[in-house]
Amino acid sequence: MEAGRAAPFGYSDRLLSAHKLPGEAKQEIAEIAASAERAASLVNQLLAFSRKQVLHPRSVDLNDLVKDLSRMLERLIPANIRLITELDRKIGLIKADPVQLQQVIINLAANARDSMPGGGSVTIATRSVVLDAIYGETHPEVVPGPYVQLTVSDSGHGMDEETKEHLFEPFYTTKQVGQGTGLGLASVFGTVKQSNGYICVDSEPGRGSAITIYLPEFQGTPEAPTPGPAPRQKKGSGETILLVEDDPARRQMTCTILTRAGYTVLSAANGREALALIGGAPDAGFQLLVTDVVMPEIGGTALAARARERFPHLKVLYMSGYTREGGVRQAIRDSDGAFIEKPFLPGSLVELVG
Numbered sequence: 419m420e421a422g423r424a425a426p427f428g429y430s431d432r433l434l435s436a437h438k439l440p441g442e443a444k445q446e447i448a449e450i451a452a453s454a455e456r457a458a459s460l461v462n463q464l465l466a467f468s469r470k471q472v473l474h475p476r477s478v479d480l481n482d483l484v485k486d487l488s489r490m491l492e493r494l495i496p497a498n499i500r501l502i503t504e505l506d507r508k509i510g511l512i513k514a515d516p517v518q519l520q521q522v523i524i525n526l527a528a529n530a531r532d533s534m535p536g537g538g539s540v541t542i543a544t545r546s547v548v549l550d551a552i553y554g555e556t557h558p559e560v561v562p563g564p565y566v567q568l569t570v571s572d573s574g575h576g577m578d579e580e581t582k583e584h585l586f587e588p589f590y591t592t593k594q595v596g597q598g599t600g601l602g603l604a605s606v607f608g609t610v611k612q613s614n615g616y617i618c619v620d621s622e623p624g625r626g627s628a629i630t631i632y633l634p635e636f637q638g639t640p641e642a643p644t645p646g647p648a649p650r651q652k653k654g655s656g657e658t659i660l661l662v663e664d665d666p667a668r669r670q671m672t673c674t675i676l677t678r679a680g681y682t683v684l685s686a687a688n689g690r691e692a693l694a695l696i697g698g699a700p701d702a703g704f705q706l707l708v709t710d711v712v713m714p715e716i717g718g719t720a721l722a723a724r725a726r727e728r729f730p731h732l733k734v735l736y737m738s739g740y741t742r743e744g745g746v747r748q749a750i751r752d753s754d755g756a757f758i759e760k761p762f763l764p765g766s767l768v769e770l771v772g
Contacts (some may be wrong), residue, residue: 439525451637474615475513477636480544480566482503486764487520490671491527491542496536499525506545510635512566514613517761526570526629529603533574533627537689543569549632560616564635571628577621585619612654626759658702659771661685661690662721663737668760674768689716696725703729706771711738719753735770737762 484503495501523542523637530540547567554560577585585608608633610617621627658680663669671684674681684704686692692709707725711718722734734755758770 419675425552428548449696470732471543472691473711474515474517476516477511477638478514478516479511480509480519480568483516483519484523484542484544485525485641489674491524491672493668493674494524494527495531495540496537497529499534500539502541504543506543509546510564511564512613512633513636513638514633516610517763520763521612521761522609523568523570525606528572529629530570530572530627533576538573538574538626541569543571544619547632548634552670555618561631561634563736565632566635567616567630567632569628569630571626573626574626576623576625577619578623582619582621586617614622624635655680656682657683657705658682659706659708660692660695660704660725661711662687662689662707662718664688664713666708675764675767676771679771688713689718689721692716692721693724699728704732705761706733708735708737708771711736719755722753722755 484505488501488503490499495581503544527540527542534540536614537578540551545567548563549557549562551562554562577733586603607617610633615631615633618630618632620630621629659676661669661673661676661683662685663672663685666687673683673685686695692707696703697746702727707722709721710716711722716724718736718738722732722736725734726732735756736755738757739760756770758767
């Protein structure tokens with residue numbers, strides 16, 4: 419399966435970099451690459467649901483995680499929806515993959531947002547709880563003990579019993595065709611279960627919804643902090659970065675991270691826009707190109723090759739969610755660039771760029 423998924427990205431990227439390819443053929447190959455990307459995304463979410471994704475657990479303060487995500491969530495949620503955080507300062511640590519846990523919170527917040535097209539509020543709350551044997555009598559799957567509770571609630575239209583019954587099933591969705599895959603909450607379920615946690619849903623039509631996650635409190639010794647600067651430390655001195663990302667939300671998030679780290683960022687939605695910026699750049703050019711690997715029309719490695727025709731010493735940082743793809747990895751190695759896996763923590767991106 420891994421080799422099969424790698425092939426479309428490696429071969430399509432090589433074809434798109436060919437200069438003599440007709441424009442119509444390039445457009446069709448770009449569509450093949452985009453379809454492969456969508457398929458790979460579905461596979462990754464199914465792996466999460468089936469609890470076969472690769473996790474990198476560590477001791478995590480859930481409050482810190484929510485605080486770090488707050489600005490991103492404010493951009494995810496429209497102005498007519500109020501974001502509220504209620505964080506218990508006395509919660510213990512949990513052991514989980516922080517990147518996947520961030521994705522869980524983002525998925526829950528996005529689901530809450532979609533339930534309130536006319537506006538409302540989303541509340542993210544944490545607290546410490548003890549699930550005892552009495553609780554276990556009505557929830558036989560629960561192992562009694564101390565837990566950290568995360569609740570994402572909204573004032574939306576709520577759910578009936580049938581919707582709640584199928585909520586975490588893969589491909590189940592109440593959205594219109596083309597507005598969702600039905601895998602967001604399925605992947606939430608898989609990540610939580612793989613982290614030895616539990617999920618409860620409380621909702622009624624017209625009365626909003628609350629999805630509560632219980633994650634076991636970590637009883638071990640916290641890992642020593644990773645050496646290096648804090649994620650919010652400014653590292654840049656105005657150096658110019660060209661950011662290329664076709665997903666608007668990710669592009670905005672990445673641009674914000676780099677700007678706050680002290681860099682000057684010019685962004686493009688695709689390779690064509692990026693080449694226009696490169697063509698109009700002064701002789702000093704850009705100090706770094708940060709680009710997605712798989713994009714329509716012009717892939718990241720092909721873009722880097724063309725950018726280096728003008729700026730031969732340009733450094734490149736590639737971004738991709740396909741970390742197990744042999745074709746993607748090989749293309750990056752061949753093009754001489756650094757790599758960061760999506761989704762990434764802000765501090766990890768700043769550390770690599772610096």
